[in-house]
Amino acid sequence: MKKIALTPVNSTRLINHGPVVMVTSGADKPNIFTAAWNMPVAREENSAIVALAINPDHYSYHLIKEHGQFVLNIPGMELLDMVIICGSTSGREIDKFKETGLTPIKAQAVDTPLIGECIGHIECIFEDEPRPGLILGRVVAASVAEDLFDECWKIEEVKNRTIHHLGGKYFSYPAERVISQ
């Protein structure tokens, strides 16, 4: 899947509509964590700030705090099984890249790897934790699958659409792109 770079400012468009992200953290022994609770917080002149809520008991929380960086990888629906596995197991017990067969790929600006099979990536440096488990990140690089994005996600051409978590075992994905008047 060919990826193109997005500016950090425009990276907010990857998660503007509320998809699940697969968060990678760590470097030598990276982990993967599934998170529905994420959002853009601010667009600045040359950067953007994103927020991620994560339980401080989780292994990924400690990796993010220890390494000071993380990546929000946006999966398409074809990765739903992997999203479930990474959201219901602990990196303390298993190597999630090995367990899922997902491919770690070198990032542009951080040491934490991207997930090659994901359709978008937001590379972040830890910025602040204003409340336990509420992580703010500064976006330093971003990329997206070339054929799936123009000024936003091209839903009508994306067979492999973003995943949205309704709660529990229920998920959804966007139906079509609607242009407002």
Added chain:
Amino acid sequence: MKKIALTPVNSTRLINHGPVVMVTSGADKPNIFTAAWNMPVAREENSAIVALAINPDHYSYHLIKEHGQFVLNIPGMELLDMVIICGSTSGREIDKFKETGLTPIKAQAVDTPLIGECIGHIECIFEDEPRPGLILGRVVAASVAEDLFDECWKIEEVKNRTIHHLGGKYFSYPAERVISQ
């Protein structure tokens, strides 16, 4: 539209999948503001915390800070035109309830009104502002259209589905409810 109460803890399921919300603030002269950047932050024993990003220049920002409360109202696709109006005009210049014809309804636990035509409501007390424009709210009450929700949004039965903002003039809505294995 008949609404049923949801516990504050379960209110997170109304926005778990990333819909646009119409934020009401103020009391005597309430305002409406459209926000794509919102998420749950924590589920606690008897409450929940939600986050909302809002430009500090906006009129609603001042109303939230002044009154210490706000409501996240979840619109369905039939309100897309109202979502656009409330996201592109200022409450300093117009009365958005009057402009849109939307109906202010008495809330359960706050003085700020709900929007009667919306399909879900999360009533919040201002909790903290850890960064300018990043508002945290404590959920004190919530409600949802009775026929559209069981343990989460019943997408397959919801003709009036939640709105998701892809960016700029582009929007989407959930296609169906997928049950993971």
